[in-house]
Amino acid sequence: MQDELLAWYERTKRGLPWRATRDPYAILVSEVMAQQTQVDRVVPRWERWMERWPTVAVLAAAPAADVIREWQGLGYNRRALALHRASQQVAAHGWPDDLTELPGGRPLYRRRRCVLRVRTRRACRWT
Numbered sequence: 001m002q003d004e005l006l007a008w009y010e011r012t013k014r015g016l017p018w019r020a021t022r023d024p025y026a027i028l029v030s031e032v033m034a035q036q037t038q039v040d041r042v043v044p045r046w047e048r049w050m051e052r053w054p055t056v057a058v059l060a061a062a063p064a065a066d067v068i069r070e071w072q073g074l075g076y077n078r079r080a081l082a083l084h085r086a087s088q089q090v091a092a093h094g095w096p097d098d099l100t101e102l103p104g105g106r107p108l109y110r111r112r113r114c115v116l117r118v119r120t121r122r123a124c125r126w127t
Helices: 002-012 024-033 039-052 056-061 064-071 077-093 109-119
Strands: none
Touching: 024 039, 024 077, 039 064, 056 077, 064 077
């Protein structure tokens, strides 16, 4: 069954820009944007976001008001503020082993933690 599922995925997966990177910041941005937002709406916003703030350090240095303005249309501005605060923490202290330690990182980040670990070739364990 697993082989069949993986084969189906390879045949039918969408070409999403964040699937072409192993950058944990870019992946996290895509995952947070895609929470309760249609992926087709996320793609152009993610591309614009990554153009404007290509690294966690650049986002960390941005004014919160600019982050909220760029987020408009994706809903739930608190996600933008949590991502901004998380970027500040990562810029200052590096990536934690557990993303739930980041601002806004309650159990919602459990899936994202696994996505990041798998896509950056690190071990993943569902906890």
